[in-house]
Amino acid sequence: MRSRNDLLSIVLVATVLLVGGTAMAGAPQIHGMVSQGYLSSGTYDYLAMSEQGTFGYTEVALNFAANVAPKLRIGAQLYSRNLGSAGNNNVVLDWAYGDYRFRDALGFRIGKVKLVGGLYNKTRDVDMVRNSMFLPQSVYAENLRDITNSIAGAGIYGNFSLGSSSSIEYELQAGDLELDSSEWLYRQVADAGYPITDFRTQTDPLYAGSLRWNTPLEGLALNGTYRTTKLFLSTQSFLGAAPPTMDPMHLVSDVDYQVDYQWVASLEWLWNDLTLVGEYTRGKNTQQISVTQPGAPEPMAMPEMSTETGGYYVQAAYRFSPLFEFGAIYDVFHPDWTDKSGDELAEAGGVAHRNFQKDFGLTARFDINDWWLIKVEGHVVKGTALLSSYYNPEFPEENWNWFGAKSTFSF
C-alpha cells in the first residue's frame, strides 16, 4: 500500500513538474537509470543468497526536476531495488523536495531529503559516479541503506568562496527517519529468533550536519559529518524458547535505541585521473530493553547496553582511458570498538571474527559510452562482522570471498 501511495505521489509531482514547469521558468529535466548486478561468494551468503551465484540485485531510478522560479527548484525521484530479501522491487519515493536558494550561502530544502553522511551517503544509489559496485561497508553498510537514505524534514545549506579555488560547503538537517518503511529493521528484529506478531516504531527527530572544505590544493577536499537520533521499537513476539521463568507465550519487547552519535571524517583527492579517498567513522549506540509478559503488572527492564562502533577505509582508482578505470580498496569495520579482536566475545561464548571485517578488493569499471557502464570486482575478506545471520545461520570460517559484476544504463 505504501508503494502504491508513493507511486501516486510521484505521478502527481511529475505531473506538476511537467505541466507547471513548462509554463514557468525552466523546462523539466527527466533522468533515470537501470542497474543489474550479479553476486557470487564463497563460504557465506553476502547480501543475498549469493553462494550459488545470484542475479538478485536490481536497481531502477527515475527522477524529475524543474526550476519553477528563478530561485526555486522542485523535484522527486522514484526508486526501486531488489537486493536479496531487501527492497523486493517495491517502488518508493526516494527523495522529493522543494529547494529555495535564497543566495549561494543560504538555501532551504523542505520535503523528503537525502541524508548527509560521510562523503557519499547522499549519492549512494548513483552507481555511475563511483568505481565499485557498493560503497565501502564500514561507512555505508548496505543493510542500513533503507534507514539511512533520507529523512522527512528540512535542511539549510550553502557555500562560501575562500578564493584561490578554495571554498566551504555546509548542510544542516532535521527530520524523521521512515522506519515503518524499513523491511530491514523488521527483518533484524525477526532475526533474533522469535516470530514477530506485531511491530511498531517511533522516532525522535534526527539531527545531522556536514561541513566540507575544498582546499586550495587542487582537487583535495576534507569533509566531516555528524548524526544523532533516538528510536523506539515495540515488538510483540511469540516465544518458542522462553526462559523457564517466563510464560512461553506472546511477549512485548520495548526497545529505546539511542544513536548517541555517528560521525565520519573524510579526505578526498581528485588529482588528474587519480582518485584517492579515505574515511574514518565512529559511532556510539545505547539501548534499553524492557520486556512485558501478558498479564504481568510491570515490565522487566534489562540492563542498559552501550556499544561503540568504528571503521575506516582507503580507496584508490585510476582512470587509464575514457573506457577503463581500475581501483583498489581496503575496508575495515568493528561493531564493538572496545573488542576489535573479538577476544572478549569469544570468552563469552561468541565467535571472535563476528567482531571484525577486513575486506580487500580490486575493482574495474568499463565505460562503454556515456549511458552504459560495466563493473567487475573481486574481494577477499577476513572476519564476518557485516554478514547477516538472516542468510548465514552459523559462522564457522573466518575467511571468505566474493565476486560481483554490474551493468548500469543511465540517461
Added chain:
Amino acid sequence: MNSTMHKTTSLLCLGLILVAAGAVTAAAEPVVIAHSSVPGDAVDASTLQGIYLGKTSTWSDGSPVAPATIKGGDVTDAFLKSYVKKSSSQFASFWKKAVFTGTGTPPKEFGSDAEMVAWVAATPGAVGYVSAGAATDGCKVFAVN
C-alpha cells in the same frame, strides 16, 4: 662529426615535437565568452569554477548565470582542467551526483563552437567558451583573472 650531427638531429626532432605540441595546445586553448548583458569584462577563476559547479548562481548584479559546455573535444578538456579543476569524467560524475540527488541541473551542452556562440549571444546571463580563433560574433569575450 657523426655525434654532432646526431645531437643536432635529436634537437631538431625535439623542437618539432615541442612546436607541434604547442600548436595543439594553442588550438585547444579556450576563450571564455559571455552574453553582452553580463556585467564587467573579466571574471575571476574561482567564480568561473563556482559557476560551472553550480556553487555560484548569480552575476555580481544579481542576474542569474547560465553556463554551457561543448560536448567532448580538446577545448572542453582544456577548459575543465584549467578553470573547473576537473577532468571530463570527474565533471560528468559531479553533475550526475547533482541530477540524481535533485541538487542541480548541469550546464547546457552544445556540439560545436558555432552552436555555443549562437546560444550565448542570444541568452541573457549566459557564459561559455570556444576554441581560440573561433568566431565570437555577438558575444563578449571575457578575460579570466
